[in-house]
Amino acid sequence: MTITAKFNGTCTRCNARITAGQRINWEPSVKATFHLTPADCEAAKATKTVVAPKPAVSVGSFSGVIALFNAAKAHLKYPKITLVCEGKKIILSVAGSGSKTPGSVNVAGEGQYPNRVWYGRVSPEGAWVPSNSGAAIQTALTSLLKEFGENPAGVAKAHGKLTGNCCFCNKVLGKGEDKRSIGVGFGPVCAEHYGLKAEWNKGAAELEATLATPAPAFIDYTDPRVVVLDEMDKALEAEFGPSHDHSNVQAVMGYLAE
Numbered sequence: 279m280t281i282t283a284k285f286n287g288t289c290t291r292c293n294a295r296i297t298a299g300q301r302i303n304w305e306p307s308v309k310a311t312f313h314l315t316p317a318d319c320e321a322a323k324a325t326k327t328v329v330a331p332k333p334a335v336s337v338g339s340f341s342g343v344i345a346l347f348n349a350a351k352a353h354l355k356y357p358k359i360t361l362v363c364e365g366k367k368i369i370l371s372v373a374g375s376g377s378k379t380p381g382s383v384n385v386a387g388e389g390q391y392p393n394r395v396w397y398g399r400v401s402p403e404g405a406w407v408p409s410n411s412g413a414a415i416q417t418a419l420t421s422l423l424k425e426f427g428e429n430p431a432g433v434a435k436a437h438g439k440l441t442g443n444c445c446f447c448n449k450v451l452g453k454g455e456d457k458r459s460i461g462v463g464f465g466p467v468c469a470e471h472y473g474l475k476a477e478w479n480k481g482a483a484e485l486e487a488t489l490a491t492p493a494p495a496f497i498d499y500t501d502p503r504v505v506v507l508d509e510m511d512k513a514l515e516a517e518f519g520p521s522h523d524h525s526n527v528q529a530v531m532g533y534l535a536e
Contacts (some may be wrong), residue, residue: 279303279304279305279306280301280302280303280304280314281301281302281303281304281393282299282300282301282302283296283297283298283299283300283301283302283311283392283393284298284389284392284393285298285392285393285394285395285396285411286298286411287311287392288311289302289311289312289313289319289322290310290311290312291312291313291319292313292319292320292322292323294313294319294322294323295322295325296311296313296322300313300314301314302314304392309391309392311392333407334401334405334406334407335405335406335407335408335420336404336405336406337400337404337406337420337423337424337427338404338424338427338428339402339403339404339427340383340400340401340402340403340404340423340427341402342427342428342429342430343359343370343383343400343426343427343430344372344381344383344402345430345473346359346430346472346473346474347359347371347372347383349471349472349473350446350471350472350473352471353470353471354471356371357371357372357446357471357472358370358371358446359371359434359445359446360437360443360445360446360448361422361426361433361437361445362437362440362441363415363418363419363422364414364415364418364419366387366415367387367388368385368386368387368397368419368422369385369386369387369388370383370384370385371383371384371386372384373399379399379401381401381402382399382400382401382402383399383400383401383402384396384399385397385398385399385400385419385423395411395412396409396411396412397409397411397412397415397419398412400423400427404427406420406423408420431474431477433445434446434463434464434474435462435463435464435477435481436463437463438451438459438460438462438463438464439461439463442460444459444463444464444465444468445464446464446465446468446471446472447465447467447468449465451463451464451465458481458482458485458486461481461482461485461488462478462481462482462485463481464478465478466478466482
């Protein structure tokens with residue numbers, strides 16, 4: 279299949295560079311890219327330069343992230359986690375047994391190989407090896423991966439609340455019968471799949487408690503009665519200092535607001 283390369287890559291046949299915008303051959307059955315002709319291979323090899331890989335950066339242990347994927351494998355064939363960095367979707371998946379680095383976490387952009395950005399990989403021990411393709415967001419991405427390794431559930435919740443989508447299935451939260459997913463940050467089914475059921479139950483309970491708490495009354499500080507109370511409260515604070523208890527005056531203000 280002849281396509282136009284959207285990103286820089288490497289020819290499987292000659293191991294020389296493929297440049298974005300170049301017409302190439304793509305073999306989906308083996309997920310391999312080739313220069314269009316042998317002549318293109320020769321031309322690429324003639325100008326081939328060796329690019330030194332970037333050194334690994336520690337983002338802390340990634341064992342918590344690996345645990346999410348291990349739990350999900352019992353329910354899903356190819357579990358993935360979607361995060362957002364600098365406005366770009368970041369897709370995390372675990373490298374299979376046939377990979378050069380089995381068990382590591384692949385970090386890539388949207389789309390299918392070869393038409394996606396490859397950002398690098400993270401070992402279970404937290405060695406982050408970034409690619410040359412993600413230089414523009416490398417600092418922010420490194421910080422995101424470190425935060426995710428330290429607190430997988432927290433980052434998953436924050437992603438859901440920020441984007442409105444579950445980071446595990448990428449579906450819109452709250453479309454099912456259980457609307458609590460919007461407040462928790464991910465859905466109950468994904469929580470079950472990824473071993474986060476306890477975190478989901480806790481988040482749902484906290485949300486229910488918040489919703490059950492009556493909203494505070496609006497206090498109108500232009501009300502002459504409230505003005506007098508406020509001035510009295512300030513006078514008492516000036517006389518007794520930090521030990522002054524404001525609660526009685528504030529309770530009366532709230533009563534007047536009802």
